[in-house]
Amino acid sequence: MRAWLLILLLLAPLCRADEAPPLRVMTDLWPPFRMLREDGQLQGLDIDLLNELSRRTGMRFDVQRAPWARGLAALEQGTADMMTGLAKTPERERYIRYLDLPYYACSPRFYASPALAAQLNDYASLRGLRIGYVLESVYFQPFDSDEALDKVGVSNEQQLLEMLTRGRIDALVGTDCQVDYSLLDPKLAGRIAKAAYQPEARTELYIGFSRKRLARMPELAAALDTLLHEGWLANAALRYQPVVANQ
Numbered sequence: 001m002r003a004w005l006l007i008l009l010l011l012a013p014l015c016r017a018d019e020a021p022p023l024r025v026m027t028d029l030w031p032p033f034r035m036l037r038e039d040g041q042l043q044g045l046d047i048d049l050l051n052e053l054s055r056r057t058g059m060r061f062d063v064q065r066a067p068w069a070r071g072l073a074a075l076e077q078g079t080a081d082m083m084t085g086l087a088k089t090p091e092r093e094r095y096i097r098y099l100d101l102p103y104y105a106c107s108p109r110f111y112a113s114p115a116l117a118a119q120l121n122d123y124a125s126l127r128g129l130r131i132g133y134v135l136e137s138v139y140f141q142p143f144d145s146d147e148a149l150d151k152v153g154v155s156n157e158q159q160l161l162e163m164l165t166r167g168r169i170d171a172l173v174g175t176d177c178q179v180d181y182s183l184l185d186p187k188l189a190g191r192i193a194k195a196a197y198q199p200e201a202r203t204e205l206y207i208g209f210s211r212k213r214l215a216r217m218p219e220l221a222a223a224l225d226t227l228l229h230e231g232w233l234a235n236a237a238l239r240y241q242p243v244v245a246n247q
Contacts, residue, residue: 022060023081023216025050026071028156032181032240033085033104033205046084048236049103049227057223059216067155069136078212082220086208087138095211099221102204103233106177108139110195112170120171120195132160132172139173140201157182165191175203181240 027034033046050061074080076095088098110120135153152169154160160172183192209217227233
């Protein structure tokens with residue numbers, strides 16, 4: 001009888017994890033962190049991370065794709081649990097609790113046609129250009145708050161790349177992790193280049209929880225901490241060479 005009781009006690013946490021509803025994760029495409037496979041499923045470094053966190057904790061994740069701004073709104077309203085790939089801002093911290101440690105970091109950069117990219121040597125050279133950016137994204141100061149620039153906001157980075165190649169914008173701002181990876185596409189070869197100007201900033205990427213849905217955050221934070229100390233993320237990023245692993 002005691003042996004059976006011991007087995008039941010050991011299995012109880014696993015049963016509770018299986019019975020708990022999945023965490024709702026809002027996201028949008030952002031290669032190489034979140035990409036669409038041919039079968040319509042998501043893949044990428046963030047998906048690998050969620051799968052490993054699920055394996056180690058027993059938590060399940062319901063990943064739902066939506067425009068970035070809509071995902072943030074879901075966290076603010078408490079209709080979703082978490083997001084990955086979040087930059088930290090005071091405004092977002094009103095409704096998001098970030099895990100203590102970032103899991104990756106990128107750098108903001110500007111991109112334009114090869115001829116124009118070579119001329120963008122400093123922040124002042126951005127004046128007078130139509131600059132595309134993703135709505136509700138965070139890049140760096142003073143760009144984020146600069147109302148004197150002619151900025152064109154869209155839903156995602158893919159739109160920006162298409163607008164740039166069609167001449168609808170003069171330049172775009174993005175993070176090197178994402179845009180450099182996208183520029184590996186042969187269709188973009190020779191059409192878009194990284195600007196000479198490099199802002200002195202780094203964008204750290206966090207997992208964040210809605211402040212209205214924090215019950216399972218501590219367990220996930222502990223698991224992420226373990227992964228970081230093991231070097232699991234650094235090894236996982238090697239799958240997405242030559243860009244992410246070399247940042």
